[in-house]
Amino acid sequence: MSVITVLYFASVKEKVGVGQEQVSPPAGISTVNDLMDWLATRSDGHAKAFASRAMIKTAVDQTHVPPSSPLGNATEVAFFPPVTGG
Amino acid sequence: MSVITVLYFASVKEKVGVGQEQVSPPAGISTVNDLMDWLATRSDGHAKAFASRAMIKTAVDQTHVPPSSPLGNATEVAFFPPVTGG
Amino acid sequence: MLGPTVRVQREPFDPGAELNAFLSQTPHAGGIAVFVGQMRDFRGADRASGEPVSAMSLEHYPGMAERELSALVADAQSRWRLDGVCVIHRTGDLAPADPIVFVAAASAHRADALEACAFLIDWLKTKAPFWKKETTGAGPRWVEATSADDARAARWDK
Amino acid sequence: MLGPTVRVQREPFDPGAELNAFLSQTPHAGGIAVFVGQMRDFRGADRASGEPVSAMSLEHYPGMAERELSALVADAQSRWRLDGVCVIHRTGDLAPADPIVFVAAASAHRADALEACAFLIDWLKTKAPFWKKETTGAGPRWVEATSADDARAARWDK
Numbered sequence: 001m002s003v004i005t006v007l008y009f010a011s012v013k014e015k016v017g018v019g020q021e022q023v024s025p026p027a028g029i030s031t032v033n034d035l036m037d038w039l040a041t042r043s044d045g046h047a048k049a050f051a052s053r054a055m056i057k058t059a060v061d062q063t064h065v066p067p068s069s070p071l072g073n074a075t076e077v078a079f080f081p082p083v084t085g086g
Numbered sequence: 087m088s089v090i091t092v093l094y095f096a097s098v099k100e101k102v103g104v105g106q107e108q109v110s111p112p113a114g115i116s117t118v119n120d121l122m123d124w125l126a127t128r129s130d131g132h133a134k135a136f137a138s139r140a141m142i143k144t145a146v147d148q149t150h151v152p153p154s155s156p157l158g159n160a161t162e163v164a165f166f167p168p169v170t171g172g
Numbered sequence: 173m174l175g176p177t178v179r180v181q182r183e184p185f186d187p188g189a190e191l192n193a194f195l196s197q198t199p200h201a202g203g204i205a206v207f208v209g210q211m212r213d214f215r216g217a218d219r220a221s222g223e224p225v226s227a228m229s230l231e232h233y234p235g236m237a238e239r240e241l242s243a244l245v246a247d248a249q250s251r252w253r254l255d256g257v258c259v260i261h262r263t264g265d266l267a268p269a270d271p272i273v274f275v276a277a278a279s280a281h282r283a284d285a286l287e288a289c290a291f292l293i294d295w296l297k298t299k300a301p302f303w304k305k306e307t308t309g310a311g312p313r314w315v316e317a318t319s320a321d322d323a324r325a326a327r328w329d330k
Numbered sequence: 331m332l333g334p335t336v337r338v339q340r341e342p343f344d345p346g347a348e349l350n351a352f353l354s355q356t357p358h359a360g361g362i363a364v365f366v367g368q369m370r371d372f373r374g375a376d377r378a379s380g381e382p383v384s385a386m387s388l389e390h391y392p393g394m395a396e397r398e399l400s401a402l403v404a405d406a407q408s409r410w411r412l413d414g415v416c417v418i419h420r421t422g423d424l425a426p427a428d429p430i431v432f433v434a435a436a437s438a439h440r441a442d443a444l445e446a447c448a449f450l451i452d453w454l455k456t457k458a459p460f461w462k463k464e465t466t467g468a469g470p471r472w473v474e475a476t477s478a479d480d481a482r483a484a485r486w487d488k
Contacts, residue, residue, distance in 0.1 A: 007391070009389060009391055009459065009461060010389055010461035010463070010472055011461075011472045059391070059394060059459070062391075062393055062394035062397050062398075063394075063397075064398075064457065078391060078394070078459075080391070080459060080461065081461065081472065081475070082456075082474075082475030083455070083456065083457065083458060083459050083460055083461060083475065084455075084460065084461050084462045084472075084473040084474070084475050085388070085390070085419060085430075085431070085454065085455065085458050085459070085460025085461070085462065086282075086367050086419075086430065086431050086451055086454045086455040086458070086460070093233070095231060095233055095301065095303060096231055096303035096305070096314055097303075097314045145233070145236060145301070148233075148235055148236035148239050148240075149236075149239075150240075150299065164233060164236070164301075166233070166301060166303065167303065167314065167317070168298075168316075168317030169297070169298065169299065169300060169301050169302055169303060169317065170297075170302065170303050170304045170314075170315040170316070170317050171230070171232070171261060171272075171273070171296065171297065171300050171301075171302025171303070171304065172209050172261075172272065172273050172293055172296045172297040172300070172302070172440075186350070187346075187349055187350060187353060188345075188346030188347055188348075188349045188350035188353075189346055190346075191345055191346045191349050191364070191366070192344070192345060192346035195345060195346075195366065195368065195427075195429075199368075199371075199426070199427040200370065200371060200372070200377050200427075201368065201370075202367060202368065202369075202370040203365065203366070203367055203368075203451075204365070204366040204367075204368065205363070205364070205365050205447075206349070206363070206364040206365075206366070207361065207362070207363050207364075207440065207443075207444065208349075208353065208361070208362040208364070209360060209361055209362075209440065210353065210357075210359065210360065210361075210362065212358065212359075212360040212438065213357075213358060214358070217438070217439075218411070218438055219358050219438065253376070268357070269353075269357040269358075271353075280370065280375070280376055280377065281375075282365065282367065282451060283478075283482060285365075286365065286447075286448050286451075289363075289444075290444050290448075293361075293440060293444075320441075324441060
């Protein structure tokens with residue numbers, strides 16, 4: 001699988017400790033859920049960020065998707081809490 | 087019965103020919119409907135104004151009322167078409 | 173909080189200036205909903221099929237117009253938690269695109285502001301004693317009330 | 331008609347100036363509905379019982395925020411007949427009473443404008459990637475999404 005830019009926002013970013021990273025997930029990582037499982041193993045911060053999975057929203061290539069979505073040829077995947085703008 | 091100020095607005099005013107008049111209705115004029123019946127006899131313009139009774143709205147002392155309302159001690163009665171502001 | 177603003181005036185008003193004045197009076201509101209009605213240059217469903225309108229004259233019932241608007245504002249204040257309300261209505265001669273009416277409602281929470289604003293303009297349209305006369309190619313003519321306006325107002329009947 | 335306006339900006343904006351600019355672009359509209367969200371100086375249901383808030387910081391997802399707002403505008407345009415739409419959203423550091431969001435919708439008829447405006451702010455609140463962090467006496471804290479916002483947005487689900 002090619003390189004994916006992973007973005008974190010708001011409380012998710014604070015837990016992970018960075019706002020952005022480039023990752024190359026191993027074979028078998030085919031859905032957003034798979035990606036979260038794998039990212040959670042990268043550091044204590046990642047583990048903490050992905051612990052409350054129900055509170056994390058996901059976007060693939062800047063479009064909201066459910067976590068069961070396939071990654072396909074995604075180049076940008078974002079994780080963030082429920083939005084609170086407006 | 088004492089003197090009542092009668093006001094006409096918009097198309098009703100144009101038909102009656104005046105915007106305002108002081109009237110002293112005879113005994114027996116006890117409701118807004120009675121007043122309309124009596125006013126309609128005052129001139130051809132009045133008759134024309136009150137011909138399409140369903141299209142006339144009424145206010146007694148600056149409050150919307152149905153035509154069956156008693157006049158009571160009203161000092162100001164207004165007749166006008168359905169409102170079209172805003 | 174200042175009391176509500178209700179104005180019926182022959183002079184033109186500036187919607188942007190009115191909005192900023194209203195906002196300055198409601199600094200603790202989270203949501204402010206506003207409706208501006210302006211003079212349309214056509215009659216009917218849309219401009220393409222409508223009859224051109226070149227001028228408008230707005231008659232009102234002095235005294236009752238202010239009373240009725242104040243009563244609508246009081247009703248809105250009893251239905252929703254509002255930080256402020258403002259209703260301004262023009263009378264007299266208007267040109268196309270002139271602002272006719274300005275309604276604003278402010279609240280801690282947006283649902284109250286949005287609903288109060290819609291309520292105020294819907295009820296104003298069916299209760300406040302104003303009458304529009306439009307000038308078209310066929311001359312001046314009184315605007316007729318619509319059943320759609322009655323239906324929208326009826327949604328708010330308790 | 332000009333295309334819709336969608337702006338995400340760090341700079342403050344002037345709601346009155348934005349309203350007048352929008353009105354000048356929609357001279358044939360009969361009704362213009364506007365919503366202004368401004369920074370509240372308290373958390374909770376009302377100011378009397380709420381926790382004071384002294385500052386706010388608004389984070390957003392650059393790129394997706396603009397895309398999502400444009401998609402909401404396109405959706406509104408497909409649901410209602412609109413003469414114009416404008417959405418402006420602040421980011422960065424805000425002070426109490428600063429305008430956060432400005433939404434405007436113009437139409438020949440007021441029902442379309444009022445409904446489109448309510449739709450836009452309701453959906454913006456649940457879909458546009460912005461996050462508020464409020465500073466209270468206990469320090470900065472992320473604002474949590476509310477089920478009331480979800481419920482309001484769900485009213486518009488087709």
